[in-house]
Amino acid sequence: MTRITLVQGDITRQTADAIVNAANSSLLGGGGVDGAIHRRGGPAILAECRKLRAGHLGKGLPTGQAVATTAGELDARWVIHTVGPVHSATEDRSALLASCYRESLKRADELGARTVAFPAVSTGIYGWPIDDGARIAVTTVQETDTTVEEVRFVLFDHHAYEAFARRLA
Template sequence: MTPAPDIVIVQGDITRQEVDAVVNAANSSLLGGGGVDGAIHAAAGPELLEACRAVREEEYPGGLPVGQAVATPGFRLPAAWVIHTVGPNRHAGQTDPALLESCFRRSLEIADDIGAQSVAFPAISAGIYGWDPEAVAGVAHRAVAEYDGGVREVRFVLFSDRLANTFRQVFQHRRD
């Protein structure tokens, strides 16, 4: 069993993180959207959209399923890779925490596949998809705690102090 990765929780802009891979809370089309998805597409440049179109044509013509993940180059981002994952949408009845946990787990597995040592995650599904931030933090903690791979740092990059503090509190409580 490999040592658990270091966990870092910060408030900031995921598109500026100097890590090997950033995780994109994508929609199933992989063609950009709002929130984290839109910010990553904007920062990475139009090449990211072209890479995502190729993934759709070659691997996922019906769209990336909820809970799955796929990698593309990071293009203009400081990160070499973008790992796209589709979180469950509570407003659409996708309320199974196993789907959300799969996003974190599959993203870490993809990170291993591409040789990433450091990965930055957003709060997958905690925004417009309606999941409670505490629930997301709990699921994220469980996925990272059970992870046994090559990633050495898992960084949670949250867009607000409130969200970052929620993650810190949940992770501290679960560590105790």
């Protein structure tokens, strides 16, 4: 059974086999977690992302999917990039958000990762309400068959940490 732990802090400072990046579909960096991972991880991550874009991901990574690259200078072996959905008040995109966690764990299994650090995907600039994001994240990880031993949710602030803690309680 996968152990779920919570940490309040900076995901780029974590030690894990894989760190999940809340990426945009271009895979070429951006703001928030994505920008931080690219900055701290260095140019090797961007170089691999560019190769993916030049190859089978020419149109970008679809929402809900995941792909792995090197972790560059991060204290991890891999970065698993996933594209979360933008929250919508008129369309239920919960299945796409759940898919981000499921597909990231699938990539982690393929790589042999035992520890995976996740951000709260889509809850920043993409506007997903943190309580619902926590519900989807925790439930999906709990229900996903994986060989990952520890999933660590690395939450940027106290509000997000509390939302995930309530979900785990």
